[in-house]
Amino acid sequence: MTKTVTTRQLILILVLSVVTLKVLFLPNVLASNIGRDGYIMLLFLLLVDFLNLLILLYLLNKYKDMTFSQILNTLFGKAISKVILFLLALFFLSRCFVRFQTNFIYLNENLYTAFEWYIFAFPILICVIFCIKQGTKVYARLCEIFMPVVIFGFLVALVVGIFRADFTNALPFLENGLGFIMSSHRYSVWFGDYFVLILFFGKIKIERKFNVKVVVSLLITIVLIALFYAVFYFTYNYNSVCHINAISDIMQFLPSVSDIGSFDWILILIWDIALFLDFTLSVMLVNFLFCEVFNIHKHKIIVTIVSLIIIVAFNYAINFNIFLSMTIYRDYIFAFNILIQAGLPILLFIFGTAKRRKLNEIPKTQ
Amino acid sequence: MNKKIFLFYTKIMNSLDMANQLKKSLLDSTDIIVRDLEINGERVALVFIDELCNVEELNRSVLFPIKQFMTTDITIEDLRKNVSSFCNVEILDLQQAKEKLLRGFSLIFMDGEEKVLVFNTVMYPGRSVEEPPTSTVISGPREGFNETLKVNLSLIRKRLPSSNLKVEELNIGRRTKTRINIVYFDDIVDKDVVNEIKQKLNKFDIDGVIDSYYLMKFLENRPNSIFRQVGNTEKPDIACAKLLEGRVVILVDGTPIAITIPYVMFEDFQSSNDYYSDAHRVSILRIIRVLGLFLSIFLPGMYIALQLYHYKVLPLKFLVTIVNTTQNLPLNPFLEIFFIIILFDILFEASVRMPKYLGMAISIVGALILGDTAVKAGLVSPPGVMIVALSAITVYIIPNQSSQISILRIVFALIGGTLGFHGIILGMLFLIAYLCNFDSFKTPYLAPYAPYISKDMKDFILKDSLTTMKTRPQSIPNKNSTRLRNKGEEKK
Numbered sequence: 001m002t003k004t005v006t007t008r009q010l011i012l013i014l015v016l017s018v019v020t021l022k023v024l025f026l027p028n029v030l031a032s033n034i035g036r037d038g039y040i041m042l043l044f045l046l047l048v049d050f051l052n053l054l055i056l057l058y059l060l061n062k063y064k065d066m067t068f069s070q071i072l073n074t075l076f077g078k079a080i081s082k083v084i085l086f087l088l089a090l091f092f093l094s095r096c097f098v099r100f101q102t103n104f105i106y107l108n109e110n111l112y113t114a115f116e117w118y119i120f121a122f123p124i125l126i127c128v129i130f131c132i133k134q135g136t137k138v139y140a141r142l143c144e145i146f147m148p149v150v151i152f153g154f155l156v157a158l159v160v161g162i163f164r165a166d167f168t169n170a171l172p173f174l175e176n177g178l179g180f181i182m183s184s185h186r187y188s189v190w191f192g193d194y195f196v197l198i199l200f201f202g203k204i205k206i207e208r209k210f211n212v213k214v215v216v217s218l219l220i221t222i223v224l225i226a227l228f229y230a231v232f233y234f235t236y237n238y239n240s241v242c243h244i245n246a247i248s249d250i251m252q253f254l255p256s257v258s259d260i261g262s263f264d265w266i267l268i269l270i271w272d273i274a275l276f277l278d279f280t281l282s283v284m285l286v287n288f289l290f291c292e293v294f295n296i297h298k299h300k301i302i303v304t305i306v307s308l309i310i311i312v313a314f315n316y317a318i319n320f321n322i323f324l325s326m327t328i329y330r331d332y333i334f335a336f337n338i339l340i341q342a343g344l345p346i347l348l349f350i351f352g353t354a355k356r357r358k359l360n361e362i363p364k365t366q
Numbered sequence: 367m368n369k370k371i372f373l374f375y376t377k378i379m380n381s382l383d384m385a386n387q388l389k390k391s392l393l394d395s396t397d398i399i400v401r402d403l404e405i406n407g408e409r410v411a412l413v414f415i416d417e418l419c420n421v422e423e424l425n426r427s428v429l430f431p432i433k434q435f436m437t438t439d440i441t442i443e444d445l446r447k448n449v450s451s452f453c454n455v456e457i458l459d460l461q462q463a464k465e466k467l468l469r470g471f472s473l474i475f476m477d478g479e480e481k482v483l484v485f486n487t488v489m490y491p492g493r494s495v496e497e498p499p500t501s502t503v504i505s506g507p508r509e510g511f512n513e514t515l516k517v518n519l520s521l522i523r524k525r526l527p528s529s530n531l532k533v534e535e536l537n538i539g540r541r542t543k544t545r546i547n548i549v550y551f552d553d554i555v556d557k558d559v560v561n562e563i564k565q566k567l568n569k570f571d572i573d574g575v576i577d578s579y580y581l582m583k584f585l586e587n588r589p590n591s592i593f594r595q596v597g598n599t600e601k602p603d604i605a606c607a608k609l610l611e612g613r614v615v616i617l618v619d620g621t622p623i624a625i626t627i628p629y630v631m632f633e634d635f636q637s638s639n640d641y642y643s644d645a646h647r648v649s650i651l652r653i654i655r656v657l658g659l660f661l662s663i664f665l666p667g668m669y670i671a672l673q674l675y676h677y678k679v680l681p682l683k684f685l686v687t688i689v690n691t692t693q694n695l696p697l698n699p700f701l702e703i704f705f706i707i708i709l710f711d712i713l714f715e716a717s718v719r720m721p722k723y724l725g726m727a728i729s730i731v732g733a734l735i736l737g738d739t740a741v742k743a744g745l746v747s748p749p750g751v752m753i754v755a756l757s758a759i760t761v762y763i764i765p766n767q768s769s770q771i772s773i774l775r776i777v778f779a780l781i782g783g784t785l786g787f788h789g790i791i792l793g794m795l796f797l798i799a800y801l802c803n804f805d806s807f808k809t810p811y812l813a814p815y816a817p818y819i820s821k822d823m824k825d826f827i828l829k830d831s832l833t834t835m836k837t838r839p840q841s842i843p844n845k846n847s848t849r850l851r852n853k854g855e856e857k858k
Contacts, residue, residue: 111676119785141812142795142816144816269787
């Protein structure tokens, strides 16, 4: 298999998938439900997710030249691996729904007054199809070009927020204890990002200190995201519930000269790029997984088109109402999400280790 | 001996007949001169093309020595040996001699000799070595290539007197038989690149190659794309610098434009001046060039999008100014900008094609009369004119990309008018995704940014000092990456 993705590109893709949605609507959701200690919940869920990353990295290092479906075949056999791939495909399809919806609402909130869904949908779908057709190499390069801009935008928003935030709002610390952690499953739809790594299994040019680079950069990202929530909440305090779009709202505090104009719309444009890239990545994964499940090797683009039609149809059916879809996810789909986000990594780890033991045992017996 | 063969043989052996036969085979063209001469009692026939031959050279270096050495029993080989100290001479068969004649060489036929003496008396009309009008520099060498291959190669050779510099010659074009030189450093270049070039050049059979542009299209993986995939230069110093980086230079006879391969898009942001100036200043200039590129492509589209969809983004004072100037316009912002773009392009096209003395008048009519009158008549707004003018000027900040940028700014103006900022963002993503897949000759098109190559970033937007550039560009495949090392250090 040709190694098309560099370590740097992979890190940027992982950072993209972790950051993009966490700094848009999630802070508002956490602020509404948890309030002051929301950053602890965010940190907790991010760290749980991080364990998934460690397990996936473990598999990646163990089976350097194998694709994810080949690994599953080795660990579980063909039938079970197909089931797992299918469940993952559904998982990513649900992520696509959220991302598509978020992008639409984001644009309607920030850039357009009345944006018709079809004017939004068709150009974006054409671009997504084009990007997917170019392959993972091109996608990785695209991320490599735009992610520094996205990260820069995020850091600017964070710095601006830090100067505006009143950190005394953090007190009293954990006034209601840690009981709210028990409700973490309600936010599962916003997490499970590291599974995007499975698309790049067997395609990564593993360089020196690969694991250290990935782990350190993502730990920093996690801390920064939690800090971002804290900054957001400590800036607006109880009014946070009124601020739906965290990153854009924080940027409103950017010192600007009125004659030149405010620059927060530059960040809005930057985040439009991030949302597109994140959505494309999810569709790419759906495409990859369905193709693996149904052994489609020639006309992969048809799978992409069908997936996109499903995504648009779903969103049309619920009238692009993100709050409705969040309720659906929270109340009905959370169990499935937890199965994938918590159950699958554990399963992979156990079987991966067991396989290793078996492999180690063979030379001894010989 | 068969009578027919004998007659043919005798006929061929007669110098004048041979010369006339040759002229006949060239359709009796009137510019082919055949002279029957008797030198020291021996009959010879001299053939040359008047327009391509240096007659003075012919008298001095050909006829004069022949007169000295010609005797009745001298063979063609002996004569060649005797006169070779005076001029460049070789003995060729009739077919080869014919090809040489068409390139300006002079031929001497001798009675009883099958072969022909071929003298280099070529004199092509051509320019001298001048500064190329498309790449003028403030500091650094001013020499430019001209239309003569020999001159162009000599301009490279004089800068690179290295035993590892290899030149390979090809002739392409059924009718033009254009001479093409493939130049590279044998110990630096990646042989796969050279082989791919040769393979591509040998793959097609065209009637004529008039300019290097003809070859460019055959060397590109996507010849229908608006983006070029091979580099070009008119300056020998740039060509030499590229050779030292491990690239291949292709010189084509009859054109001052040399092709350089492999090519990365960012090359066009670099100017030869950059390498003869202070690195800090160069970094600032490169930032300006990148900014210029963005302005030229996106500014008209963004202006339309701002007016149609995102006026909230504009600061109040600016918005008021725009509203005041545009409220009475009969055209909407989209049509207004298109109208101005088309007006500018018409003026540009006319001024390029006009004779020089009329060009000034066109500029005055265009800029002052048309522009000013259009604004006063209320057809277009001053901000609209300013936006398009700025965009039109910045198109030429990267001259090699001007044709692509001109197309793209119209495309993005269309997108901005129909979809607003979101459309522009999508268009930009689409464009970059398209360019990310443009690898050719084992080189990524958007290197060193995608994929990121840290060592090459020293000569990207922010330019580092020459003393820190110890390796050749990693984005260009090469087999000897060391560029700079301390004296006495081992060769890697």
